[in-house]
Every structure is written in C-alpha cells, then in structure tokens.
Amino acid sequence: MAAPGSGGAGRAENGYGSQRRKGPGALATTYLVIYNVVMTAGWLVIAVGIVRAYLTKGSYHSLYYSIEKPLKFFQTGALLEILHCAFGEMYCGYVTETLSLADNSETTENDGDIEGIVPSSVVLTAFQVMSRVFLTWAVTHSVKEVQNEDSVLLFVVAWTITEIIRYSFYTFSLLNHLPYLIKWARYTLFIVLYPMGVSGELLTIYAALPFVRQAGLYSISLPNKYNFSFDYYTFLILVMISYIPIFPQLYFHMLHQRRKVLSHAEEHKKSE
Amino acid sequence: MGSRVTFFEVEILDWKTKQQLCFLDKVEPHATISDIRLMFHKSYPQWYPARQSIRLDPKGKSLRDEEILQHLPVGTTATLYFKDLGPQIGWTMVFLTEYAGPLFIYFLFYFRMPFVYGLDDKLTSSPHPVVNLACICHSFHYIKRLIETIFVHRFSHGTMPLRSIIKNCFYYWGFAAWLAYYINHPLYTPPSYGQKQINFAVIMFLICEAGNFSIHVALSDLRRDGSKIRKIPYPTKNPFTWLFFFVTCPNYTYEVGAWISFTIMTQCVPVGLFTFLCFIQMTVWAKDKHYTYVREFKDYPSLRMPIIPFLL
Numbered sequence: 001m002a003a004p005g006s007g008g009a010g011r012a013e014n015g016y017g018s019q020r021r022k023g024p025g026a027l028a029t030t031y032l033v034i035y036n037v038v039m040t041a042g043w044l045v046i047a048v049g050i051v052r053a054y055l056t057k058g059s060y061h062s063l064y065y066s067i068e069k070p071l072k073f074f075q076t077g078a079l080l081e082i083l084h085c086a087f088g089e090m091y092c093g094y095v096t097e098t099l100s101l102a103d104n105s106e107t108t109e110n111d112g113d114i115e116g117i118v119p120s121s122v123v124l125t126a127f128q129v130m131s132r133v134f135l136t137w138a139v140t141h142s143v144k145e146v147q148n149e150d151s152v153l154l155f156v157v158a159w160t161i162t163e164i165i166r167y168s169f170y171t172f173s174l175l176n177h178l179p180y181l182i183k184w185a186r187y188t189l190f191i192v193l194y195p196m197g198v199s200g201e202l203l204t205i206y207a208a209l210p211f212v213r214q215a216g217l218y219s220i221s222l223p224n225k226y227n228f229s230f231d232y233y234t235f236l237i238l239v240m241i242s243y244i245p246i247f248p249q250l251y252f253h254m255l256h257q258r259r260k261v262l263s264h265a266e267e268h269k270k271s272e
Numbered sequence: 273m274g275s276r277v278t279f280f281e282v283e284i285l286d287w288k289t290k291q292q293l294c295f296l297d298k299v300e301p302h303a304t305i306s307d308i309r310l311m312f313h314k315s316y317p318q319w320y321p322a323r324q325s326i327r328l329d330p331k332g333k334s335l336r337d338e339e340i341l342q343h344l345p346v347g348t349t350a351t352l353y354f355k356d357l358g359p360q361i362g363w364t365m366v367f368l369t370e371y372a373g374p375l376f377i378y379f380l381f382y383f384r385m386p387f388v389y390g391l392d393d394k395l396t397s398s399p400h401p402v403v404n405l406a407c408i409c410h411s412f413h414y415i416k417r418l419i420e421t422i423f424v425h426r427f428s429h430g431t432m433p434l435r436s437i438i439k440n441c442f443y444y445w446g447f448a449a450w451l452a453y454y455i456n457h458p459l460y461t462p463p464s465y466g467q468k469q470i471n472f473a474v475i476m477f478l479i480c481e482a483g484n485f486s487i488h489v490a491l492s493d494l495r496r497d498g499s500k501i502r503k504i505p506y507p508t509k510n511p512f513t514w515l516f517f518f519v520t521c522p523n524y525t526y527e528v529g530a531w532i533s534f535t536i537m538t539q540c541v542p543v544g545l546f547t548f549l550c551f552i553q554m555t556v557w558a559k560d561k562h563y564t565y566v567r568e569f570k571d572y573p574s575l576r577m578p579i580i581p582f583l584l
Contacts, residue, residue, distance in 0.1 A: 222454075222457060223461050
C-alpha cells in the first residue's frame with residue numbers, strides 16, 4: 001500500500017505518559033542519513049526513468065520495463081527499515097519526536113491480548129513495507145501478463161512521488177533542518193497519492209487473478225505429505241478485501257496527523 | 273492524647289474530559305483503592321469495580337486494589353482519574369470459552385459434519401488410526417485445560433476486557449478449525465515415518481501433558497492460603513517439576529513440547545504453524561514473568577532461563 005510510514009501510529013505505551021526518547025548517536029545518524037539519501041536518489045532515478053521512457057516512446061503504456069530493475073532494488077531495500085525499527089527503536093522514536101507525533105493516547109490495558117507481541121511501530125513499518133514488496137514481487141514480477149497494464153504505472157508513479165518526498169523528509173529531519181515545503185508535501189500530497197496508489201494496486205491484483213487461476217501459481221493442493229493446501233487465487237482475493245478495512249483507517253490516520261503536524265508548524269512559524 | 277483522624281477528600285475526574293465525576297468526602301486515610309472503587313460504583317452502578325481504571329495521572333497506570341490512600345503521593349484532597357475499561361469478563365469464564373471452543377470445533381471436523389467436507393464425505397470416518405489418535409490427544413489437551421481452569425488455577429487478576437476475549441476466541445477457535453480441517457480431511461496423508469513417528473510423538477505428548485499438569489499443581493500450591501503475593505516456585509518431589517531448576521515457566525515449556533509432539537504425530541503444516549506461534553507468544557509471556565521475578569527477588573536462582581533451559 002502506498003501509505004507513507006508515519007512511524008508514530010499507535011506505539012505501545014508503557015502507561016507512564018510520553019517518554020522523551022534520546023536521538024540516535026552520531027554513527028547511527030550518519031548511517032541513517034546515508035540510507036535515506038541513497039533511497040531518495042534511487043527513487044529519483046526511477047522518476048527520471050519514467051519520464052525519459054515516456055518522452056522516448058511517446059505514450060505511457062508499458063513503462064514498467066524501463067524502471068523494472070531500480071524499482072525492485074529500491075523497494076526491496078526498504079526492508080532494511082524494519083531492521084532499523086527493530087534494532088534501533090530510537091530510530092522510530094526519533095522520527096516520532098521530531099514530528100511531535102508521539103501518540104500520547106490511552107494505555108492499552110488488555111493483558112491477555114494475543115497481539116501485544118512486538119512494539120507497534122515495528123509491526124506497522126513491517127506491514128507497510130511487506131505489502132509493497134508483495135505487490136512488487138508476488139504480483140507484478142510473478143504474473144508477467146500484468147506488466148503491460150496501466151494500473152502498474154498508476155501505483156509506480158504514486159509510490160515514486162511518495163517515496164521521494166518521504167525519504168527526503170527523513171534526511172532533512174535527521175539533519176535537523178526540515179524545510180516546511182517538504183513537511184507540507186509529505187502531509188498533503190498523500191491525499192491524492194494514497195488513493196491513486198491503492199487503486200493501481202487493486203487493479204493490478206485484479207488483472208492478475210485469471211492468470212493465477214490458469215497457471216495454479218503458488219498454489220498447493222491435497223493430498224500431500226505436509227497435509228497443507230494453499231490457493232493463491234483465493235489468497236489474492238482476501239488481500240483485496242483486506243484493503244477495505246485497512247485503507248480508510250490509514251488514510252484517516254494520516255489526515256489526523258496532518259492536522260496535528262501542520263497546525264503545530266503554523267504555531268511555530270507565528271511565534272518566530 | 274488523642275489523635276485526630278484527618279479525613280481525605282477524593283475527587284474523581286474523567287481521564288479525558290477532566291470533568292469531575294464524583295466527589296467523596298470524609299474518606300478514611302487507610303481506605304484502599306478497592307474501597308474507593310466500591311464508593312464510585314455506588315454513584316455509577318454501570319461501572320462495576322472491575323471495569324474502573326483509577327490512576328494518579330490521566331494517562332498513568334491503573335492503581336491496584338490494595339493501594340492505601342494515605343500512602344499515595346496525594347494531598348488530603350486527592351485527585352484521581354477514571355477510565356472505563358469496558359465490559360470485563362472474569363478469567364475463569366475467559367478460559368472456559370477459549371478452551372471449550374476448540375474442543376467442540378475439532379469434533380465438527382472429526383465427525384465430518386456435512387457442511388465441512390461436502391456431502392460425499394459426510395459423517396464418514398478416516399481409515400487412518402492416527403486420525404483417531406489425534407482426536408483423542410487434542411480433546412485430552414483441552415479437557416485437561418478445562419479441568420485445570422475449574423479446579424486448579426488461582427488467578428491474580430480478576431478480569432479481562434470483553435474486546436480481548438473476542439479477539440482471542442477468533443484466534444484460538446480459528447486455528448483449531450484450520451488444523452482440524454486438514455487432520456480429518458479425506459485426503460489426509462499419515463506421517464512419513466509411520467508407526468515409529470506416531471509412537472514417539474504419543475510418548476512425548478504424554479510426558480509433556482503430565483509435566484504441564486504437574487507445574488500447574490505446583491504453582492497452585494504456592495497460593496494455597498489464598499494470598500496474592502508472588503513467591504518463587506521451586507522443584508518438588510515430582511520429577512516433572514525438576515524443570516524448575518532450569519526454567520522460570522516450565523508450564524510453557526511443556527505446553528510447547530506438547531504441541532511439537534502433536535505436530536510430529538500429525539505431520540501437518542498448519543499444526544506446525546500454530547505451534548510456532550504458540551512458542552513465540554509463550555516466550556514473550558515467559559520472559560515477562562522471568563524478569564518480574566528477577567526484579568522482585570534478589571535471590572532468584574541465576575541458572576534459570578525464561579522458557580528453554582540454558583537458551584531462551
């Protein structure tokens with residue numbers, strides 16, 4: 001899904017109110033700056049690739065092939081962000097603190113809950129990155145017939161713009177010099193980009209369905225010695241259905257964050 | 273020389289709106305939070321004590337029932353915050369529901385109810401003895417758990433939120449249905465190493481169930497006098513409890529062992545997946561409990577690991 005990771009959503013609180021997290025050390029900061037700069041550059045390369053291919057071919061069909069490799073490389077590279085969150089929870093915490101988005105909402109007092117396994121920020125990041133990686137590899141790459149679809153272009157363009165803004169946002173945040181324009185862009189453009197990306201993703205999955213059914217892709221049926229069966233076709237349909245509860249939640253969460261962040265920034269500007 | 277009792281005044285505010293919900297005057301200084309909950313309940317009968325979270329800060333941790341008013345960091349006019357935890361279910365009810373579900377759901381698949389495998393296979397039985405064995409083991413496991421819930425366990429917390437039990441039921445019942453579906457399927461394939469594999473699994477299963485039961489009894493005996501204080505559990509004469517030498521939560525160790533043996537017995541991926549998730553969840557619980565003990569007792573045995581001897 002094209003949701004820009006906000007990092008601060010529903011972080012499991014320990015019940016003692018918001019805690020001031022320490023920023024990452026100098027080494028970690030350097031690493032993270034380099035990482036985010038490289039990712040910004042990578043997605044810029046993809047953007048340039050799309051524009052160039054459009055200008056050369058004269059039409060916007062089948063542009064996927066021109067940017068296939070950098071798309072796979074940089075989208076898969078985002079998996080590192082899960083590690084960043086897991087190992088340096090301060091990374092998530094730091095970004096959250098900068099944005100003043102620390103979610104100071106209620107403590108979760110459900111002791112017997114199955115879901116309280118890992119800190120929410122890791123889960124959220126993992127979820128968002130995995131859904132992107134899934135779209136890239138398990139749908140677009142695996143089902144060659146959909147690569148010509150226009151829906152692919154739709155989500156690729158949405159992802160590209162979103163990621164360029166998001167990674168430059170993180171870069172500037174880490175360097176403590178965040179231009180208001182970038183902050184504004186990150187918290188405003190999603191209003192169009194997120195639905196755009198989601199539409200592209202859903203249409204692509206939908207287009208892939210008949211080919212999955214035909215080839216029996218990634219499916220295993222009984223009997224077998226592992227006593228297991230899996231129908232990828234049904235799985236993809238369930239994935240599509242899952243967008244229905246998840247997309248509005250994330251979208252409205254981002255809208256809520258937008259109000260918080262941009263009004264906060266306005267106050268700062270006024271006080272200068 | 274008489275001592276003047278300074279009565280406290282307690283105001284209870286809504287944690288979010290900060291509106292005053294209740295004002296209690298002439299509260300005894302040695303009143304407990306439990307007493308305050310009861311007083312609050314009188315004004316708001318719909319909020320029974322179990323669903324009241326009373327805290328010192330709006331977003332702070334819930335105060336325990338045993339806490340005494342005058343020992344809290346408050347002046348003689350105490351300000352407390354209230355949050356509604358939602359409908360609560362007692363732990364006994366929770367466990368009964370969570371365990372009875374899988375027990376009966378498994379039977380739906382074992383007896384091949386018509387809506388499960390289609391009309392051609394309805395109410396037939398499997399030619400494989402291991403399928404019958406698996407049903408016996410699965411049922412034994414949950415019946416044992418139900419018996420323990422009623423007769424053995426002594427719970428420290430009173431209740432659990434309703435939302436959680438619904439989520440948990442979906443999880444446990446859903447998984448039971450999923451694994452029962454494959455084990456009792458007409459196209460089920462028995463284990464690759466045949467009777468040897470099954471026999472090994474059964475023996476391991478019985479050992480782990482006996483072990484798990486022994487630990488539950490030992491833990492229950494720690495609280496025989498009805499106290500709520502935490503004590504360090506120690507190995508007893510029962511050899512199954514000797515795992516306490518190495519592990520803080522041997523009940524979880526045995527539980528995971530039982531599920532591993534069930535996976536070996538059925539050679540079924542969904543069972544393996546469920547076992548893996550159980551392992552993760554129990555490791556988290558075991559680590560929690562382990563570090564609580566370590567913090568609370570300076571003389572806590574240093575050899576012990578949370579769930580796996582020497583490793584985890």
